[in-house]
Amino acid sequence: MFIEMNPNDTFGLLLRLGQDRNRGCLVGILQGRKGLILGVANEKSIAWGVARACHREGAELGFNYLGEALKKRVHPLAESIQSGFVEPLDVGDDAQLDDFFAKVEARWGRLDFIVHSIAFANRETLKGNFRDTSRADFHLALDISAYSFIACARRAARLMGPGGSMVTMSFLGAVRAVPNYNVMGVAKAALEAATRYLSQDLGSEGIRVNAVSAGPIRTLAASGVGDIRKLMEKSARGALLRRNVAQEEVGNATAYLLSDWASGVTGEVHYVDAGFNIGSGDPGGEPAPSGPASPSS
Numbered sequence: 001m002f003i004e005m006n007p008n009d010t011f012g013l014l015l016r017l018g019q020d021r022n023r024g025c026l027v028g029i030l031q032g033r034k035g036l037i038l039g040v041a042n043e044k045s046i047a048w049g050v051a052r053a054c055h056r057e058g059a060e061l062g063f064n065y066l067g068e069a070l071k072k073r074v075h076p077l078a079e080s081i082q083s084g085f086v087e088p089l090d091v092g093d094d095a096q097l098d099d100f101f102a103k104v105e106a107r108w109g110r111l112d113f114i115v116h117s118i119a120f121a122n123r124e125t126l127k128g129n130f131r132d133t134s135r136a137d138f139h140l141a142l143d144i145s146a147y148s149f150i151a152c153a154r155r156a157a158r159l160m161g162p163g164g165s166m167v168t169m170s171f172l173g174a175v176r177a178v179p180n181y182n183v184m185g186v187a188k189a190a191l192e193a194a195t196r197y198l199s200q201d202l203g204s205e206g207i208r209v210n211a212v213s214a215g216p217i218r219t220l221a222a223s224g225v226g227d228i229r230k231l232m233e234k235s236a237r238g239a240l241l242r243r244n245v246a247q248e249e250v251g252n253a254t255a256y257l258l259s260d261w262a263s264g265v266t267g268e269v270h271y272v273d274a275g276f277n278i279g280s281g282d283p284g285g286e287p288a289p290s291g292p293a294s295p296s297s
């Protein structure tokens with residue numbers, strides 16, 4: 001079911017949701033929306049947590065995959081949420097970007113949102129001394145992890161109208177020196193600045209651009225960061241909720257940013273890190289025994 005919403009009319013939205021609920025039909029906050037989720041590698045990917053939340057909220061989703069090995073993983077995941085759009089895309093290649101977005105246009109004709117959940121740096125750069133980063137490794141990390149968001153945003157914006165929304169994934173290493181995060185911290189700083197400049201460009205078109213800064217989560221990409229186990233332990237102890245966040249929590253916060261509930265929010269870096277960034281760090285106590293809450297998804 002598609003409901004017409006005036007993003008400025010929160011009361012109207014509430015009323016409609018109530019009416020639809022009264023008719024026995026729950027309407028999700030992304031009902032009728034079409035969106036791309038870029039960066040699913042497997043079921044542990046943050047992008048997959050976002051995809052599940054967006055699917056639950058009623059969106060129709062399209063996916064990319066990087067290389068044949070990941071195609072085999074992404075296809076069944078996409079099928080499990082009734083998505084028929086799964087296409088190859090290496091964001092380091094402009095021709096592939098053009099091709100990918102041409103397929104999106106041919107299939108849907110328009111786009112309501114994109115989620116950019118992509119980063120890459122050579123493993124050797126994510127341990128040891130930051131000063132040893134080579135020029136080539138610096139370029140690669142910033143190209144794939146930061147520039148690619150600009151490249152995707154430009155192509156996606158052409159297919160969007162007012163109400164369009166874009167979200168990328170960042171980490172605290174953008175604004176603090178985090179051991180071993182090194183060149184990826186510089187890339188995330190560029191990504192957060194790009195979020196602000198994109199939101200400036202696209203604001204006049206009614207398109208919003210935000211970043212989510214997620215606490216550490218065990219994924220393929222995270223396993224490349226040196227001493228990730230220690231980082232996660234310290235993060236759980238230092239978080240105000242005394243635990244790390246779950247993939248679903250990042251998914252739910254991202255779905256909100258993509259939806260009209262966040263119609264007045266753009267250019268923001270929204271932390272989903274159990275309060276780690278505003279605390280004073282590891283208080284030396286034990287983590288909460290309960291572990292992450294598991295919001296329904």
Ligand code: NAD
Nearest residue numbers: 039040041045046090091118119169171216217219220221
């Ligand atoms: P992940 O390994 O599941 O996802 C990374 C994705 O990037 C993969 O799907 C990979 O295929 C894709 N990718 C890499 N190079 C690419 C290229 N050239 N073209 C297209 N795709 C490419 O790991 P994740 O942790 O889910 O990472 C997703 C995002 O979240 C990244 O931006 C990461 O920096 C960010 N993030 C992760 C954490 C964490 O602790 N896991 C915390 C904060 C932010």
